[in-house]
Structures are given as structure tokens and as C-alpha cells.
Amino acid sequence: MxxxxxxxxxxxxxxxxxxxxxxxxxxxxxxxxxxxxxxxxxxxxxxxxxxxxxxxxxxxxxxxxxxxxxxxxxxxxxxxxxxxxxxxxxxxxxIRHHHLMCSECKKISDFQWNTVDEIPLPDGIESWGHIATRNVVVYGVCGNCLEKLENRAKK
CATH class of the missing domain: 1.10.10.10 (Winged helix-like DNA-binding domain superfamily/Winged helix DNA-binding domain)
Structure with a gap:
């Protein structure tokens, strides 16, 4: 399930x-x-x-x-x-949000980051064209996988 x-x-x-x-x-x-x-x-x-x-x-x-x-x-x-x-x-x-992705288990979690959503884009980007959305993907190791890795290292 x-x-x-x-x-x-x-x-x-x-x-x-x-x-x-x-x-x-x-x-x-x-x-x-x-x-x-x-x-x-x-x-x-x-x-x-x-x-x-x-x-x-x-x-x-x-x-x-x-x-x-x-x-x-x-x-x-x-x-x-x-x-x-x-x-x-x-x-x-x-709702507008961003993603955390664990490099071990591949689980994706949502998070909101209003600062990134509201900050003005760098100068010159407007000349590129139309920006439809912003998306941040943060890669790392989630707490569960980190704990498993640490336990394996102790053995």
C-alpha cells in the first residue's frame, strides 16, 4: 500500500x-x-x-x-x-514548492522556499524570454538513509 x-x-x-x-x-x-x-x-x-x-x-x-x-x-x-x-x-x-531528493533511497520530499520564489531574477534574464516557473531540486541523503549509512559504518 x-x-x-x-x-x-x-x-x-x-x-x-x-x-x-x-x-x-x-x-x-x-x-x-x-x-x-x-x-x-x-x-x-x-x-x-x-x-x-x-x-x-x-x-x-x-x-x-x-x-x-x-x-x-x-x-x-x-x-x-x-x-x-x-x-x-x-x-x-x-501549491508552489521545491523538492529534496535522497541519492540513496530516491525518495522525493516537497518543501516551500518563499525567499527563492519571491527574489527577483538576475539582470538580463528578461531578454532570454518568458520564465514560466522556478524549481529548485536539492540533492542529498535523507535522515533515514544517513542513519542506516552511519550504522553500517559502525559495524
């Missing part, structure tokens, strides 16, 4: 309205992929989402999950978290 939060009807209505605004049909697969992603707190990969969905939709293909995630991300309805060391991970778009 994975950690999850319940997805309420209001969140689902917001998603459906966003799909209509983007000109996307609201298909059963899109709803189920979004529902799974919106309820997950572990920033799952496409493969993990596929495994979870197969419990209730045994015929859903991995290709369908990939295509659905790609479409939803392209339309800004979900976020794709590109990582250096592991497959892309995904999350439902929500």
Missing part, C-alpha cells in the same frame, strides 16, 4: 474544468491516472502509477499511462520532476 490522500469531488471538478479549458477529452484513463497521481504523496514514476492502476484496471497499458502523463504534463495539469539519477517522477500540480 502506498501513502495517499483522498481526492475529493472539488479537486476532481477542478481537474475536469482544466481539461475542458485545455481542449482535452475527459477519458476514463485520464481520470484514473490523475486520481492516482493526485492521491499519491510519493512522487511516483510512470511504472509505479501503472502498477497501482492495474489493480483496478488490469487492461491498462504502460504506454497509455506514459501518453496520459505526457499529455497532462504538456498541458500543465500535472508536473514532471526530472531527476538526474532515476526515471522521471510525477505529481499533481498544486
Amino acid at each position: 502506498h501513502d495517499c490522500l483522498s481526492l475529493d469531488n472539488k479537486q476532481l471538478a477542478v481537474f475536469e474544468r482544466a481539461c475542458r479549458d485545455e481542449g482535452l477529452r475527459i477519458t476514463h484513463q485520464r481520470l484514473e491516472v490523475y486520481r492516482e497521481l493526485a492521491s499519491a504523496v510519493d512522487h511516483p514514476s510512470a511504472e509505479t502509477i501503472h502498477q497501482r492502476l492495474r489493480r483496478n484496471i488490469p487492461t491498462i497499458s504502460l504506454d497509455t499511462v506514459y501518453r496520459t502523463l505526457s499529455t497532462l504534463a504538456r498541458h500543465g495539469l500535472i508536473s514532471k520532476i526530472d531527476t538526474v539519477e532515476s526515471p522521471s517522477r510525477f505529481e499533481a500540480t498544486g
Whole structure:
């Protein structure tokens, strides 16, 4: 079982309205992929989402999950978290936040950093073009993994 939060009807209505605004049909697969992603707190990969969905939709293909995630991300309805060391991970778009990624267990945690969000960008960036978003990914070793590594070193 994975950690999850319940997805309420209001969140689902917001998603459906966003799909209509983007000109996307609201298909059963899109709803189920979004529902799974919106309820997950572990920033799952496409493969993990596929495994979870197969419990209730045994015929859903991995290709369908990939295509659905790609479409939803392209339309800004979900976020794709590109990582250096592991497959892309995904999350439902929500409050602006950044990510901590453990290089040992690959767990991704959210954190807010208002200072970074509000600080003016360096001079000259405006001439580059339109900045859509800012995202900070901080890499390191989480407390659980650090403790395990220290215990191994003591043995």
C-alpha cells in the first residue's frame, strides 16, 4: 500500500474544468491516472502509477499511462520532476514548492522556499524570454538513509 490522500469531488471538478479549458477529452484513463497521481504523496514514476492502476484496471497499458502523463504534463495539469539519477517522477500540480531528493533511497520530499520564489531574477534574464516557473531540486541523503549509512559504518 502506498501513502495517499483522498481526492475529493472539488479537486476532481477542478481537474475536469482544466481539461475542458485545455481542449482535452475527459477519458476514463485520464481520470484514473490523475486520481492516482493526485492521491499519491510519493512522487511516483510512470511504472509505479501503472502498477497501482492495474489493480483496478488490469487492461491498462504502460504506454497509455506514459501518453496520459505526457499529455497532462504538456498541458500543465500535472508536473514532471526530472531527476538526474532515476526515471522521471510525477505529481499533481498544486501549491508552489521545491523538492529534496535522497541519492540513496530516491525518495522525493516537497518543501516551500518563499525567499527563492519571491527574489527577483538576475539582470538580463528578461531578454532570454518568458520564465514560466522556478524549481529548485536539492540533492542529498535523507535522515533515514544517513542513519542506516552511519550504522553500517559502525559495524
